[in-house]
Amino acid sequence: MSEFAPAAGRLAVLTRQLCAAAASESTWEHVAQAPPDPIIGVTDAWRADTDPRKLNLGVGAYRTEDGKPFVLQAVREAERQLSADPAENKEYLPISGLPEFCRLSRGLALGPTSVAIQEGRVATVQALSGTGALRVGAEFLSTHLPPAHPRIVYLPNPTWGNHKTIFAKAGFQVREYRYFDPASRGLDFAGMTADLASAPPGSVLLLHACAHNPTGVDPDAEQWGRLLELTREGRLLPFFDMAYQGFASGDVDADAAAVRRFAEAGLELVLAQSFAKNMGLYGERAGALSVVTRSKEVAARVESQLKLVIRPMYSNPPKHGAAIAARVMGDPGLCALWKEELRGMAERIKAMRAALYDALQQRGVAGDWSFVLRQIGMFSFTGLTRPQCEQLVSKWHIHLTLDGRISMAGLSAASAPYLAEAIADVVSSGSSA
Amino acid sequence: MLQIAKMLQNVSSRAAGARHVFSARPVCSRVNFQAVRAASRFADVAQAPPDPILGVSEAFRASTNPNKLNLGVGAYRDEDLKPVVLNVVKKAEGNIFSRNENKEYLSIEGLEGFRRATVDLLLGQGHPAIQEGRVAAIQSLSGTGSLRVGAAFIARFLKGATVYISNPTWGNHRNIFGDEGVEWKHYRYFDAATVGLDFKGLTEDLTAAPPGSVVLLHGCAHNPTGVDPTPEQWAAIADLCKERNLLPFFDVAYQGFATGDLDKDAFAPRLFVERGLEILVSQSYSKNLGLYGERVGALVMVVQDKESATRCLSQLKRLARALYSNPPTHGAKIAAEVVNNKELFDEWKVEMRGMAGRIERVRGELQAALEAKCPQKDWSFITRQIGMFSFTGLSPAQVDNMTNKHAVYMTRDGRISLAGLNSAKVEYLADAIVDSVRNC
Numbered sequence: 067m068s069e070f071a072p073a074a075g076r077l078a079v080l081t082r083q084l085c086a087a088a089a090s091e092s093t094w095e096h097v098a099q100a101p102p103d104p105i106i107g108v109t110d111a112w113r114a115d116t117d118p119r120k121l122n123l124g125v126g127a128y129r130t131e132d133g134k135p136f137v138l139q140a141v142r143e144a145e146r147q148l149s150a151d152p153a154e155n156k157e158y159l160p161i162s163g164l165p166e167f168c169r170l171s172r173g174l175a176l177g178p179t180s181v182a183i184q185e186g187r188v189a190t191v192q193a194l195s196g197t198g199a200l201r202v203g204a205e206f207l208s209t210h211l212p213p214a215h216p217r218i219v220y221l222p223n224p225t226w227g228n229h230k231t232i233f234a235k236a237g238f239q240v241r242e243y244r245y246f247d248p249a250s251r252g253l254d255f256a257g258m259t260a261d262l263a264s265a266p267p268g269s270v271l272l273l274h275a276c277a278h279n280p281t282g283v284d285p286d287a288e289q290w291g292r293l294l295e296l297t298r299e300g301r302l303l304p305f306f307d308m309a310y311q312g313f314a315s316g317d318v319d320a321d322a323a324a325v326r327r328f329a330e331a332g333l334e335l336v337l338a339q340s341f342a343k344n345m346g347l348y349g350e351r352a353g354a355l356s357v358v359t360r361s362k363e364v365a366a367r368v369e370s371q372l373k374l375v376i377r378p379m380y381s382n383p384p385k386h387g388a389a390i391a392a393r394v395m396g397d398p399g400l401c402a403l404w405k406e407e408l409r410g411m412a413e414r415i416k417a418m419r420a421a422l423y424d425a426l427q428q429r430g431v432a433g434d435w436s437f438v439l440r441q442i443g444m445f446s447f448t449g450l451t452r453p454q455c456e457q458l459v460s461k462w463h464i465h466l467t468l469d470g471r472i473s474m475a476g477l478s479a480a481s482a483p484y485l486a487e488a489i490a491d492v493v494s495s496g497s498s499a
Numbered sequence: 500m501l502q503i504a505k506m507l508q509n510v511s512s513r514a515a516g517a518r519h520v521f522s523a524r525p526v527c528s529r530v531n532f533q534a535v536r537a538a539s540r541f542a543d544v545a546q547a548p549p550d551p552i553l554g555v556s557e558a559f560r561a562s563t564n565p566n567k568l569n570l571g572v573g574a575y576r577d578e579d580l581k582p583v584v585l586n587v588v589k590k591a592e593g594n595i596f597s598r599n600e601n602k603e604y605l606s607i608e609g610l611e612g613f614r615r616a617t618v619d620l621l622l623g624q625g626h627p628a629i630q631e632g633r634v635a636a637i638q639s640l641s642g643t644g645s646l647r648v649g650a651a652f653i654a655r656f657l658k659g660a661t662v663y664i665s666n667p668t669w670g671n672h673r674n675i676f677g678d679e680g681v682e683w684k685h686y687r688y689f690d691a692a693t694v695g696l697d698f699k700g701l702t703e704d705l706t707a708a709p710p711g712s713v714v715l716l717h718g719c720a721h722n723p724t725g726v727d728p729t730p731e732q733w734a735a736i737a738d739l740c741k742e743r744n745l746l747p748f749f750d751v752a753y754q755g756f757a758t759g760d761l762d763k764d765a766f767a768p769r770l771f772v773e774r775g776l777e778i779l780v781s782q783s784y785s786k787n788l789g790l791y792g793e794r795v796g797a798l799v800m801v802v803q804d805k806e807s808a809t810r811c812l813s814q815l816k817r818l819a820r821a822l823y824s825n826p827p828t829h830g831a832k833i834a835a836e837v838v839n840n841k842e843l844f845d846e847w848k849v850e851m852r853g854m855a856g857r858i859e860r861v862r863g864e865l866q867a868a869l870e871a872k873c874p875q876k877d878w879s880f881i882t883r884q885i886g887m888f889s890f891t892g893l894s895p896a897q898v899d900n901m902t903n904k905h906a907v908y909m910t911r912d913g914r915i916s917l918a919g920l921n922s923a924k925v926e927y928l929a930d931a932i933v934d935s936v937r938n939c
Contacts, residue, residue: 092803093746093777097656100813103820106606127603135601142599149596155582157574158791161553194640194823201822205678210544231821268540303540334540348604349828360539370547377550378674379647380640384827385792 104227108465117463121481123472124465126279126444127348128411131478136411138346140404144393154389159382161373163192163354167388170395171354175308175322175339182329186362189369191355191376192383195347196309196340197228199355203305203336204236205375206357207270210368211303215268219305220261222246222272224447224469226279229272229307238270246281251437251449253283259296267301275308275337276321277443280471284314284442290324294331304328309340314442316412318344318405329358341391343444344408350387415444418477425486431493444475454492462488551670555908564906568924570915571908573722573887574791575854578921583854585789587847591836600832605825607816609638609797613831616838617782617797620754621765628772632805635812636797637819638826641790642752642783643671645798649748649779650679651818652798652811653713662713662748663705665689667890667912669722669750672715686714689724691892694880696726702739710744718751718780719764720886723914727757727885733767737774747771748779755787757885759855761848777802784834786887787851793830854918858887861920865889868929873936887918897935905931 108124122133130136148154162168168190172183182188193199208217219238221229222245230240243265244257262271273293278284285293297304306325312318328335334357341352355372359365376382394400419438426435438446450458450470458464464485466472477485549557555571577583608614614636618629628634639645653660653676662681664672665688676683686708687700705714716736721727728736740747749771754764771778777800784795798815802808819826837843859882866881881889893901893913901907907928909915920928 092807094656094800094802094807094811097807097810097814099810100817103607103816135603137599137601141602145596149592155584156588156790156792157582158553158572158785160557161550194827197820197824198822210541212540212543215540228820228824235821342604347602349602349825351823351825351827357541359541360537364539364541364544367544367546368541371544373550374547374674375678377553377643378671378678379644379822380794381643381671382553382792382794384640384794384830386829387827 104467108467111459112465115463115465119484120463120465121476121485122465123476123485124467125473125476126343128343128346128444128475131414133476133478136346138404138407140394140400140407141346141390143403144390144397144400147393148386148389156385159192159385159388161376161382162190162369163383164385164388164392166396167192167352167392168354170392171339171341172356174318174395175311175325175337175354175356176329176358177319177322177326180326180329182358187359187365189357189359189365189372191369191372192388193338193353193355194380194383195342195351195353196307196338197232197353198351198383199338199340199353200229200232200307201236202372202375202379203338203355203357204233204238206368206372207303207305207336208237209375210371211268211270215303216266218266219270219272220265220302222258222274222278224280225272225274226307233270233272241265241269245278246283246447248449251281251283251447252440253285253289255285255289255292259292262293262296262300262302265300265302269300269302270305270336271297271302272305272307273324275306275311275325277310277314277445279309279443280445280467280469281447282441282443282445283447285324287323290327294328294333297328298331298333303336304333305336305338307338309338310343310443311339312344312405312408313412313415313444316409316416318408334359341387345391345394345404347387347391350390351384352387352391415474417479418474418482419446421479421482422474422477422486425483426489429486429490431486431490433493444473446472446474448472448489450489450492457492457495458488462491464488551912552910555910558902559908562906562908566927567906567908568919568928569908570917570919570928571910573786573916573918575786575789575887575918576921578857580919580921580924583789585847585850587837587843587850588789588833590846591833591840591843594836594840595832602828605638605828605831607637607819607825608812609826610828610831610835612835612839613638613795614797616835618799620761620838621751621780621782621799622769622772622801623762623765626769626772628801633802633808635800635802635808635815637812637815638831639796639798639819640794640823640826641785641796642750642781643675643796644794644823644826645781645783645796646672646675646750647679647822648798648815648818649781650676650681651822652779652815653748654679654681655818656814657711657713657746660711660713660746661709662715663708663745664715665701665717665721667723668715668717670912672750684708688721689726689890694726694877694883694890694892696728696732698728698732702735705736705739705745706743708743708745711746713746713748713779714740715748715750716767718749718754718767719757720753720888722752722886723888723910723912724890725884725886725888726890728767730766730770733770737771737776740771740776741774746779747776748781750781752781752783753786753886754782755848755851756855756858756887759852761787761851772801784830788834788837788847790830790833793833794827795830795834858917861917861922861925862889864922864925865917865920865929868925869932872929873933876936887916889915889917891915891932893932893935894939897939900935900939901931905934907931
C-alpha cells in the first residue's frame with residue numbers, strides 16, 4: 067500500500083480538482099474546520115459572560131490590580147524616544163534582526179560575565195517572540211543536527227500546548243518526560259530523571275528556564291545540578307524556553323541561573339527568549355534565539371544558516387518591539403526603571419498567591435494548598451479535575467482552562483476570596499469524580 | 500584535543516556496532532569532557548552564502564568607495580537617496596501614540612481593522628465577495644510571511660500539487676515553497692529578445708500544467724522584470740486557469756507602485772475573482788506604505804462560499820500559530836489608521852503617486868542618457884518596464900564589472916532598482932552600464 071501512497075495522493079488531488087471544476091464547488095471542500103484554540107476560547111467565553119463577578123483566569127498576560135493590561139513606563143518612555151529620534155526610520159532590519167537587540171538579549175540571558183559571549187561562541191538572531199524563536203530553532207536543528215543524531219525532542223508533561231505543534235512541524239518526533247506530580251502538585255523528579263536517562267544520546271531536551279508553564283513547578287538548585295549532569299552524560303542538547311526571565315523571582319539574574327549554569331559548564335545549548343511578558347511587549351513580538359556553540363567559527367556558520375531558515379519564513383523581523391527592548395536594556399536609566407517595574411509585577415503575582423492561600427486557609431478548604439505558595443510565576447496548576455473546572459465556569463463564572471491551570475495575573479486582592487469560595491465549593495461537592 | 504574526542508567517538512561506535520554513532524554510552528565515560536574541548540555537534544554546519552538580494556545591501560554598506568550606488572534591494576529612496584518615512588505614516592503613528600493603546604496580543608488572524616482594510620484595498624470596498632463573506636484573510640509578516648502561510652496551506656491541503664512560478668521571479672519564491680516541501684516548476688515569462696512577455700511560452704507551459712496545479716502570478720510590477728501582461732493577456736490567463744483548473748496565487752507587493760493608482764494596480768486579481776475563480780493573494784505594505792521593517796501584510800483567500808472561507812480561515816490560523824502565534828501589532832495599526840481615515844487615505848494616494856512619479860522620471864532620464872551614449876542599442880525597455888525595477892539584460896560578468904569597477908551594487912540577475920537612483924547619479928550609472936555592455 068505504501069508505494070502507492072504518493073500516486074494515490076496525487077489521484078486524490080486530481081479527483082478533487084476535476085470534481086470541483088465540474089460542480090463549481092470550492093477547491094477547499096475537503097478542508098475541515100480546525101478545532102478552536104483552548105486557551106483563546108477561555109477569553110472568548112469570559113468576554114461573552116455577563117455576570118459581574120466573572121473572572122478571567124485563562125489569560126496569559128499580566129493584569130494590574132484593576133484587571134487592566136499594563137504597558138510599562140520604561141516601554142512608553144523608550145517608545146517616546148524612538149518617535150522623537152530623527153535617525154529612526156522603517157527600513158528593513160537585517161535578516162538576523164536589530165544587532166543591538168541581539169547583543170543585549172544574549173547578554174541579559176547569559177549574564178555580564180559570560181565566557182561564551184566573550185569568546186564569541188554565541189549565535190543570536192532576533193525572532194518573533196518565543197514562538198518564532200522556538201520554530202526557527204527547531205527548523206535549524208532538524209536540518210543541521212548531525213545525521214546520526216535522532217530527531218527526537220523531549221517535552222515535559224505537561225507543557226505549553228504549542229511546543230508539540232512547533233517541533234512536530236519541524237519534523238521532530240515528540241516524546242514526553244514525566245514532570246508534574248499530581249499528588250504533591252510538585253515535581254516528579256524521580257520520574258523526570260528516569261525518563262531522561264533513557265533518552266537516546268543526541269536527543270533534544272526542552273527545558274523551561276523558570277516559571278514552568280502551565281504548572282509553575284520549577285526544579286530547585288540541587289535538582290538543576292543533577293539535570294546538568296544527566297544532560298552532559300546523555301549527550302542531550304538542552305533547548306531552553308525562557309519566557310519569564312525576571313517574572314519568576316523578580317530578579318533577572320536569579321531567573322537565568324539554570325541557563326547560565328548549563329552554559330558555564332561548557333555545554334552547547336539553544337535558547338528561546340521572549341520579551342512578551344517581562345517587558346509587556348506581547349503583541350510587538352520581540353524575542354531572540356541564541357545558539358551557544360563551542361567556537362566562534364562554528365557560531366558564525368550557525369548564524370549564517372539561521373538566516374537561511376528565516377529568509378523563506380518572513381525575510382526579516384519586525385522592528386518596533388526590538389527597538390523598544392534594545393533601548394530599555396541599553397539605557398541605564400530605563401533599564402533600572404524596567405527592572406523595578408518587573409519586580410513590581412512579580413511581587414503582585416506573589417501577593418496574589420499569598421492572598422489566595424490565606425483565603426483558602428480561612429475557609430478551611432480541605433487539602434494541602436501550600437503548593438499555591440511554592441509554585442512559581444504567573445500560573446498555578448491547581449490539580450482541580452475537569453468536572454470541578456467546569457463547575458467553576460458554569461456556576462461561579464470563573465473562566466480557566468479545563469486542565470486546572472489558573473493565571474494569578476487575573477486575580478486581585480478583591481477577587482481572591484471569591485475564587486477561594488468557589489474552590490471550596492467545587493472540591494466539597496460531589497463533582498470531584 | 501579534537502582528535503581525542505573524535506577517537507573516543509569512533510571507539511564507542513565500533514564498540515556499539517550499531518547503526519547510530521551515539522546509540523551506546525561511550526567506552527571512556529570517565530574522561531572529563533569539560534577538559535577536552537569536545538567537538539561541536541554543529542562542527543559540520545557549512546557557511547551559508549549571503550542572500551542574493553539582501554546581501555547586496557550588506558556589501559554596499561561595507562564598501563568605502565565614495566561613488567558607490569545601491570541599486571540592490573527594492574526600498575524606495577528620495578531624491579537625496581535617503582530612506583523615506585511617509586508623512587501619513589508619521590501622522591498615523593502620532594495618532595496611535597496619543598491614544599496610549601496597550602500592547603496586548605493580537606488574535607492569531609491579526610488586527611480586525613487592518614484585515615478589513617486590506618481586503619477592501621484588494622477587491623474594492625463593498626465587493627460582492629466581501630459582502631457574501633467568502634473572503635478569508637489573516638494579517639501576516641509582509642509578503643514573505645503571507646506567502647509562507649499560503650505555501651504551508653498548499654502543502655497541507657493540496658498535497659502533491661506543483662506550484663508554477665515565472666522564469667525569472669523573485670528568488671525567495673523558490674525557497675518559500677521549497678521549505679514547505681512544495682514542488683515548484685518554472686513557466687516561461689521573460690523574452691530577452693523583445694525584453695517583454697513571452698506570452699506564447701507562458702500559455703504553452705500553463706496549458707501543459709496538470710490540473711490542480713498552483714500558478715504564482717505577480718499582481719503588477721513584476722519582480723524582477725517589470726514586464727506585466729496587458730489586460731487582454733490577463734483575461735486570457737484567467738480563462739486558461741478556469742479551463743485547466745489551475746489555482747491562481749497572486750503576489751501583490753507593489754499595489755499603487757505600478758501605475759500610481761491603487762485600483763488600477765489591483766486589476767488582475769479583481770478580474771480573476773470576477774471570472775469566478777478562487778484565488779490566493781499575498782499582500783505587502785512594505786513598499787506602498789514604506790512600512791518595510793514593520794512587516795505588514797496579509798494572506799487572503801477568495802473562495803466560492805462563506806462556509807469554505809470559515810474553514811479555511813481556521814486552518815490558516817493553525818498554521819500561523821505554529822510559525823509565530825500572532826502577528827506584530829505596530830505596523831498593522833499604522834496601516835489600518837491610514838486606510839480607514841479618509842484624510843490620511845487621500846494623502847497617502849498623493850504620496851504614492853509622488854513616489855511612482857519620481858521613479859518614472861529617473862527612468863526617462865536614464866533612458867535618455869543611455870540613448871545619447873550608446874545609440875546603437877534599443878534602451879526603450881527602461882521606460883516600458885513597470886514598477887521599481889529594471890531588468891537590464893546585463894550578464895553576471897557584466898554585473899560584476901558594474902560592482903567591482905564602478906561600485907554599482909545590484910543583483911546578479913541584472914536587476915536594478917530605480918528607487919535607488921536619482922538625477923545626480925544618472926550619468927554615472929549610464930556610463931557604468933555602457934562600459935559593462937561594451938567591454939565585458
